[in-house]
Amino acid sequence: MIPKAPIADQTMIEFRDVQKWYGDYHALRGISAKIRAGEFFSLLGPSGCGKTTLLRTIAGFEGISDGVVLVDGKDMADVPANKRPTNMMFQSYAIFPHLTVAQNVGFGLRKQRLSKDEMARRVGEALEMVGLEGYGARAAHALSGGQRQRVALARALILKPKVLLLDEPLSALDKKMREQMQVELIKLQRQVGITFILVTHDQEEALVMSDRIAVMFDGEIAQLSDAETLYRRPKSRRVAEFIGTMNFLPATVIAESDDVVEVDAQGFGRMTLAADQVGADAGHGTSVGFRPETLTIIQDAPIAGGREVPAIIEEVVYYGDMTYYDVRIEGTERAARLSMRNTFNRAVLDRGAAVRIAWSPAALILFR
Amino acid sequence: MARRVRGANPEALGGLLMIAPPAVYALLLLAAPLLLLLVYSFWTDGYLEIIRDFTFANYHETWTNPLYRGVMMRSLMVSLLVTVSTVLLAFPVAYFVSFHVAPNRKSTWLFLITIPFWTSYLIRVFLWKVILGYNGVLNAGLLKTGIISEPLTFLLYNTNSVVITLAHAYAPFAILPIFVALERIDRSLLEAGQDLGESKLMTFFRVTLPLAMPGLVGAVLIVFIPTIGDYVTPQLVGGPEGRMVANLIQLQYLRLDNYPLGSAIAISAMGIVALLSAVFLFMTRKYLRGPK
Numbered sequence: 166m167i168p169k170a171p172i173a174d175q176t177m178i179e180f181r182d183v184q185k186w187y188g189d190y191h192a193l194r195g196i197s198a199k200i201r202a203g204e205f206f207s208l209l210g211p212s213g214c215g216k217t218t219l220l221r222t223i224a225g226f227e228g229i230s231d232g233v234v235l236v237d238g239k240d241m242a243d244v245p246a247n248k249r250p251t252n253m254m255f256q257s258y259a260i261f262p263h264l265t266v267a268q269n270v271g272f273g274l275r276k277q278r279l280s281k282d283e284m285a286r287r288v289g290e291a292l293e294m295v296g297l298e299g300y301g302a303r304a305a306h307a308l309s310g311g312q313r314q315r316v317a318l319a320r321a322l323i324l325k326p327k328v329l330l331l332d333e334p335l336s337a338l339d340k341k342m343r344e345q346m347q348v349e350l351i352k353l354q355r356q357v358g359i360t361f362i363l364v365t366h367d368q369e370e371a372l373v374m375s376d377r378i379a380v381m382f383d384g385e386i387a388q389l390s391d392a393e394t395l396y397r398r399p400k401s402r403r404v405a406e407f408i409g410t411m412n413f414l415p416a417t418v419i420a421e422s423d424d425v426v427e428v429d430a431q432g433f434g435r436m437t438l439a440a441d442q443v444g445a446d447a448g449h450g451t452s453v454g455f456r457p458e459t460l461t462i463i464q465d466a467p468i469a470g471g472r473e474v475p476a477i478i479e480e481v482v483y484y485g486d487m488t489y490y491d492v493r494i495e496g497t498e499r500a501a502r503l504s505m506r507n508t509f510n511r512a513v514l515d516r517g518a519a520v521r522i523a524w525s526p527a528a529l530i531l532f533r
Numbered sequence: 534m535a536r537r538v539r540g541a542n543p544e545a546l547g548g549l550l551m552i553a554p555p556a557v558y559a560l561l562l563l564a565a566p567l568l569l570l571l572v573y574s575f576w577t578d579g580y581l582e583i584i585r586d587f588t589f590a591n592y593h594e595t596w597t598n599p600l601y602r603g604v605m606m607r608s609l610m611v612s613l614l615v616t617v618s619t620v621l622l623a624f625p626v627a628y629f630v631s632f633h634v635a636p637n638r639k640s641t642w643l644f645l646i647t648i649p650f651w652t653s654y655l656i657r658v659f660l661w662k663v664i665l666g667y668n669g670v671l672n673a674g675l676l677k678t679g680i681i682s683e684p685l686t687f688l689l690y691n692t693n694s695v696v697i698t699l700a701h702a703y704a705p706f707a708i709l710p711i712f713v714a715l716e717r718i719d720r721s722l723l724e725a726g727q728d729l730g731e732s733k734l735m736t737f738f739r740v741t742l743p744l745a746m747p748g749l750v751g752a753v754l755i756v757f758i759p760t761i762g763d764y765v766t767p768q769l770v771g772g773p774e775g776r777m778v779a780n781l782i783q784l785q786y787l788r789l790d791n792y793p794l795g796s797a798i799a800i801s802a803m804g805i806v807a808l809l810s811a812v813f814l815f816m817t818r819k820y821l822r823g824p825k
Binding site: 253272304321 | 719722724725727728729731732740743744820822
């Protein structure tokens with residue numbers, strides 16, 4: 166994550182119990198959330214979870230069945246899309262094919278009745294901002310995917326909206342281009358200071374770009390937090406499984422107080438977990454979960470502060486920079502996946518090797 | 534598509550073989566008669582035979598005789614009127630089907646639009662006679678409801694009836710290309726128009742209409758070119774003032790047996806249509822470029 170200036174504690178968007186029905190289908194089920202001014206906010210979830218619908222209620226393309234959507238403190242109920250202080254970057258980019266790049270970028274300026282020179286200056290500035298200076302006279306349909314995306318960005322930002330809505334803006338680009346654009350978008354967002362709301366199904370993209378992320382399932386927000394909390398302290402097994410990889414081992418709760426939970430987990434034995442290490446099991450039964458990279462296979466010296474359990478390596482998957490090991494911890498029924506970085510002092514282990522694994526309760530989450 | 538190397542390419546040869554029959558057909562039945570027409574137009578009609586001396590006399594007659602000029606001008610006016618009214622009426626229909634009919638119903642709507650083609654053109658023209666006539670359906674209905682006290686006489690056997698009949702006959706030809714052009718418009722472009730501050734109406738004028746232009750241009754040409762040569766409709770419902778250039782050509786050929794003058798009129802009409810179409814295409818060229 167690229168560090169950035171702290172965000173003013175002022176609410177830009179507020180959802181109050183937003184409901185959306187399509188006939189019998191309940192698309193948004195009581196969304197309540199606040200998005201701060203100047204924030205890079207992501208709506209993350211699988212397709213059909215309602216994230217795009219929610220974004221479109223801000224833009225005004227989608228009416229809501231119940232509840233309130235506020236933008237900058239103003240109820241948007243009776244404000245049509247063309248009067249809202251928001252602009253959108255469409256998934257398809259929606260570049261007007263019959264216009265040039267400059268005409269596309271200047272499309273929204275018509276109402277400001279600028280002089281020809283002023284118009285050209287503004288368009289030039291916007292193109293420069295997205296790294297497309299000199300492209301103004303080009304026909305829009307002659308652009309590459311990345312260029313179209315930049316035009317769409319310039320066209321939206323030239324109107325200086327309070328909120329920029331981005332609907333899966335990077336999904337059509339190849340991996341390299343996508344990673345480059347992620348960084349550019351973050352920099353641009355810091356430069357203009359506008360609230361960005363990104364819709365994505367790509368958890369990595371959300372983690373990389375956002376100040377805060379709302380994970381949505383089935384028309385509801387499952388968790389709203391910053392990227393690190395979301396990854397390290399998922400509030401439910403469903404969120405944990407959606408973001409990254411997590412291993413689960415059966416566990417039983419022995420005792421609990423307000424602050425701590427006493428747990429007996431298969432393979433690891435007894436341990437004490439803090440209250441913020443507890444999430445919902447979503448019908449899978451009580452278990453403890455851990456991320457592949459949080460545990461370590463001990464090769465030489467024991468790890469300071471770690472507890473140790475014996476394990477057998479069942480599968481080795483070599484990725485170049487990383488090696489994935491499927492290890493079965495003694496006393497468990499299913500293998501767990503661990504990832505190890507291939508540093509100079511660490512040899513790739515063989516299948517069937519008996520190893521010791523260093524772990525810590527701090528790496529575990531209890532789902533119950 | 535990849536450019537093929539010319540010469541002994543078996544695939545290219547196969548392609549040529551496949552287009553050969555229609556090409557020969559077109560040559561024999563289209564190019565050859567046209568050429569014959571062109572040749573005739575420079576000859577002279579004698580008493581019993583054609584005098585095969587090269588002359589511009591027929592063209593001179595065509596372009597200077599007020600009778601022929603008048604019919605030609607009227608034909609152009611009628612075609613323009615038909616074209617404008619057909620396309621203006623077709624656009625809302627195409628727009629409705631494209632934008633307001635559920636996707637799974639669109640083919641049904643298109644099917645319904647083509648229903649008039651199920652009956653012969655001639656029968657449809659006669660039906661308009663039944664509808665528009667002195668004792669026709671329209672007059673009878675209006676008389677019955679007391680809206681008029683005497684049958685309307687301006688409905689049939691004049692330019693109005695020609696325009697009405699032709700506009701109806703060519704409506705599907707205009708609706709379909711406009712529909713196709715509208716279908717090709719990415720709907721997110723319309724949302725983008727509104728997102729960038731334009732009302733629905735302004736978005737229509739700044740986005741929808743320019744993007745529908747290829748379909749509109751196609752519709753105009755598809756209606757304009759054949760209507761100027763239409764022969765049946767003016768003959769049956771046009772009356773004396775509704776006569777068009779095709780009727781004049783028919784008169785020269787079949788009644789007066791003057792092939793050369795008939796040919797000259799035909800070639801002149803064709804030239805005017807070609808010229809007007811070319812000018813129209815030139816004027817609208819900026820809308821016709823675009824992504825392949």
